[in-house]
Amino acid sequence: MAPDLERQLAAYRRSLDDAAPPVSADEAATLTASSKRRDVRVLAPRQGVVVAAATALVVLALVGSILLWRPFEETQPVVTVPPSLTTIDEDTLQGVGICGAAAGSPAQLQPGAEIPAWRAELVDGGTFNLADHCGQQIVVLFFSDWCDICGVQTFAPFQKAYDVLQPDTVFVAVDTLGPDAEAARQTIAAGGYSFPVVIDADNAVADAWGVEAVPLWVVIDIEGQVESVLNGLDEGLPVVYDLAGIDTDTGGIEGVESEFGTLSTQHTGGAVVYDQTPPVGGAHADQWQNCGFYTEPIRSENAMHSLEHGAVWITHGPNLSTEELDALRVLAESSSHVLVSPYTDLPERVVASAWSRQLVLDSALDQRLTQFVELFAAGPQSPEIGATCSGGIGTPER
Amino acid sequence: MTEPTITSAESAFTVFVTETEPRLRHALVARFGPDSGRDATAEALAYGWEHWEKVRAMANPAGYLFRVGQTHARRLRPRPLHLPPAPESGDPWVEPGLPAALENLSDKQRAVVLLIHSYAWTQREVAEILNVRTTTVQKHLERALAKLRTALEVTDGS
Numbered sequence: 317m318a319p320d321l322e323r324q325l326a327a328y329r330r331s332l333d334d335a336a337p338p339v340s341a342d343e344a345a346t347l348t349a350s351s352k353r354r355d356v357r358v359l360a361p362r363q364g365v366v367v368a369a370a371t372a373l374v375v376l377a378l379v380g381s382i383l384l385w386r387p388f389e390e391t392q393p394v395v396t397v398p399p400s401l402t403t404i405d406e407d408t409l410q411g412v413g414i415c416g417a418a419a420g421s422p423a424q425l426q427p428g429a430e431i432p433a434w435r436a437e438l439v440d441g442g443t444f445n446l447a448d449h450c451g452q453q454i455v456v457l458f459f460s461d462w463c464d465i466c467g468v469q470t471f472a473p474f475q476k477a478y479d480v481l482q483p484d485t486v487f488v489a490v491d492t493l494g495p496d497a498e499a500a501r502q503t504i505a506a507g508g509y510s511f512p513v514v515i516d517a518d519n520a521v522a523d524a525w526g527v528e529a530v531p532l533w534v535v536i537d538i539e540g541q542v543e544s545v546l547n548g549l550d551e552g553l554p555v556v557y558d559l560a561g562i563d564t565d566t567g568g569i570e571g572v573e574s575e576f577g578t579l580s581t582q583h584t585g586g587a588v589v590y591d592q593t594p595p596v597g598g599a600h601a602d603q604w605q606n607c608g609f610y611t612e613p614i615r616s617e618n619a620m621h622s623l624e625h626g627a628v629w630i631t632h633g634p635n636l637s638t639e640e641l642d643a644l645r646v647l648a649e650s651s652s653h654v655l656v657s658p659y660t661d662l663p664e665r666v667v668a669s670a671w672s673r674q675l676v677l678d679s680a681l682d683q684r685l686t687q688f689v690e691l692f693a694a695g696p697q698s699p700e701i702g703a704t705c706s707g708g709i710g711t712p713e714r
Numbered sequence: 715m716t717e718p719t720i721t722s723a724e725s726a727f728t729v730f731v732t733e734t735e736p737r738l739r740h741a742l743v744a745r746f747g748p749d750s751g752r753d754a755t756a757e758a759l760a761y762g763w764e765h766w767e768k769v770r771a772m773a774n775p776a777g778y779l780f781r782v783g784q785t786h787a788r789r790l791r792p793r794p795l796h797l798p799p800a801p802e803s804g805d806p807w808v809e810p811g812l813p814a815a816l817e818n819l820s821d822k823q824r825a826v827v828l829l830i831h832s833y834a835w836t837q838r839e840v841a842e843i844l845n846v847r848t849t850t851v852q853k854h855l856e857r858a859l860a861k862l863r864t865a866l867e868v869t870d871g872s
Contacts, residue, residue: 319806321862325831327808328800332832335748335798336739336755341731344759345724462768462778466785493781519845529788547788 415450415540425526425534429542432524436490436514439501444514449486453543454536455559457489457552458527461499466530467491469694469701471509473553477560478511485559492516493530535559549701557696566673567691569684573674574697581624581699588617594631594659597623597671597699607705608712609648610657618709622655623671626698627705628689631659632666632680640666640680647686648712651693653705671697726770727763734776735759740835741780741843744828745821746787747795758783780843815865823858826851 413430425431433447446454457474459467471489478487489511491500497515504513516522525534533546533556546552557564566572579597588599595616604621605614619629628651630644648656659667666677668685670692677685694701738758743751758779762769769775795817800808809815816824825844829835830851837855841848 321859321866322831323806324800324808324812325827326834327804327806328812329832330801330804331798331808331813332743332748332828335796336743336752339731339735339739339752339756339759341724341728341759341763344731344756345727345763347756348760348763460781460785463782463785493785494778523846529785 413540414446414454414536416447425542425545427542427544430540431534431536431542433540434521434524436516436521439491439497439504439513439515444488444512446488450540451538453481453485453538455485455487455556456534456536457487458492458522458530458532458534459489460493460530461491461496461503462494463530468503468507469549470531470552471503471507472694473556473560473696475507475509475511476562477556480560482511487511489513490516490521492519492522492527494519553696553701562691564691564696567687569675569687569691571675571677571684572688574672576672576674579672583621584617588620590616590620592669592674593663594629594667594669595620596669596674600624604705604708605655606708606710606712607648607651607653607655608710609645610655610710610712612658613660614655614657614710619655619657622653622705622708623669624699625653625703625705626692626694626701627653627655627670628693628695629655629657629669630666630680630685630689631657631662631669633662633664634658635665636680643680645713647689651689653693653695654689655705670695671699673697723766727766730762730770730775731759734762734779737776737843738779738783740829740833741776741825742783742787744833745784745825747793747797749796750787750793751783754783754787757786774842777843809866811866812862815862818865819858819861820854822846823854823861826854827858827862830855 414433433445435443435445435447438444455474455477457470459470461467474487474489477485481487491497491513493516495515495517497517500513500515514521522528529547531549531552533544533552535543535546535555537543544555546555554564562568565574576592576596580599581597582599583602584599585601588595590598598620599617600620601615601617602621603618604625604627605618607622607627619627623629630647632640632644636644644656648654664676664678666680666682666685668675668677668688670688673688673692675684675688694705735755739752739755742754742758745751746754761782762775762779769778772778797813797816800810800812816828819827822844826840829840829843830837837848837851841851844851
């Protein structure tokens with residue numbers, strides 16, 4: 317006779333443990349150091365040394381680390397927030413859809429599904445009730461304030477679409493999966509974003525809709541049914557730009573070139589001969605150039621790594637006026653993803669380049685330069701959307 | 715030869731991993747299977763190392779890192795669960811059909827039943843990490859066990 321199910325499940329643990337052996341601290345830290353997507357400063361433990369020494373240092377480490385360790389990031393100023401910003405109306409979640417139809421709970425988040433309506437308090441006061449918007453197209457962004465690529469990197473395009481489409485289309489951003497209202501408020505205030513934001517403090521909204529990963533966009537049609545579900549920046553951003561009516565090839569900016577074929581994203585230690593002057597992408601150095609304003613030429617191999625991370629590189633010849641240089645300084649400060657530098661033997665006065673995008677200009681005061689920066693700095697053309705343009709090499713003017 | 719130096723942050727992180735890794739891995743393996751689950755564990759711990767100052771100050775770092783790992787696993791293209799075969803020998807004997815029957819459960823049912831009966835978590839611990847009510851865990855567990863019993867044709871608790 318077979319042993320009872322619970323005992324079988326307990327015995328099955330051995331198989332699971334064999335199939336998924338423990339992850340060591342070294343392995344995690346090595347992964348951090350090697351992972352191409354993670355562009356942060358890393359202090360990797362030395363292989364083999366840490367584990368051996370750790371046992372002896374357990375007590376010392378816990379005490380010592382408090383005294384010696386310095387954080388990578390500077391401490392953020394504290395903003396006081398009321399203790400409870402969110403109340404989810406339990407009744408609203410029980411089987412009532414956005415347009416009043418019966419909705420299963422938790423929902424299957426897929427096109428055509430009826431999903432439950434919810435109601436939550438907005439970060440800046442007032443209540444957002446999804447059921448109030450039956451008959452309108454609704455775009456819901458689920459994000460987490462604790463992670464750049466699932467949070468703040470989604471805001472600029474969301475704001476652009478909001479600016480174009482509201483009030484006909486309703487936009488709401490839901491901070492979920494362990495939100496921190498203070499952090500969300502700071503980020504939103506710092507970026508000057510104006511779309512509605514709710515804090516999903518107990519993950520009730522995410523649970524009701526079956527949201528388990530962020531960022532995630534849900535577009536709801538005028539009948540209250542799910543029209544599309546978009547996972548991650550790579551799926552979501554093109555659709556959000558499309559909603560905003562923004563052409564991500566040229567942005568509708570006259571003179572922008574975007575046909576450069578396939579560009580290599582390989583890393584290389586040596587010098588690279590690029591097809592364009594200045595280059596618009598291709599093989600590049602391991603380290604990226606920190607964004608900012610430079611008064612001396614920079615290496616293209618480093619700049620290309622910055623472009624891969626979404627930088628706009630504004631290059632110029634030697635004969636710019638003071639007024640033009642000041643305008644470029646302002647542009648460099650307007651975004652975390654702008655590089656400005658002279659370029660030796662540049663055949664034009666000013667050239668703006670992003671990954672696979674380029675615009676040649678006669679003057680740095682041309683309005684198209686600002687438009688180019690607004691769209692492409694940390695823009696949709698980046699092969700690594702969300703990657704940083706600091707923590708690399710080079711010290712810009714400021 | 716010079717003595718290698720070890721910063722205290724590194725040692726504290728190693729201690730943290732020793733304490734936290736098993737629970738994190740169990741939760742992610744129960745939810746996503748051994749391949750994706752282990753990858754997600756490594757990614758989540760790497761995230762913990764990058765954001766060590768923030769993570770170490772948290773009341774419930776395992777719960778936080780579970781969400782990080784979950785986001786990572788979800789972002790991967792869906793991968794088959796690849797539950798390992800039952801042990802061939804040992805006591806008690808395990809039905810060879812158990813992995814297949816587990817794969818036929820819903821994601822939440824499987825996560826709950828593996829965490830509670832394979833990894834010996836309490837219902838409350840499961841509720842906390844999955845961010846659902848204990849009553850929901852209870853419900854998933856009952857349905858999961860009933861489905862497994864039907865699939866394996868074992869009788870209740872005997």
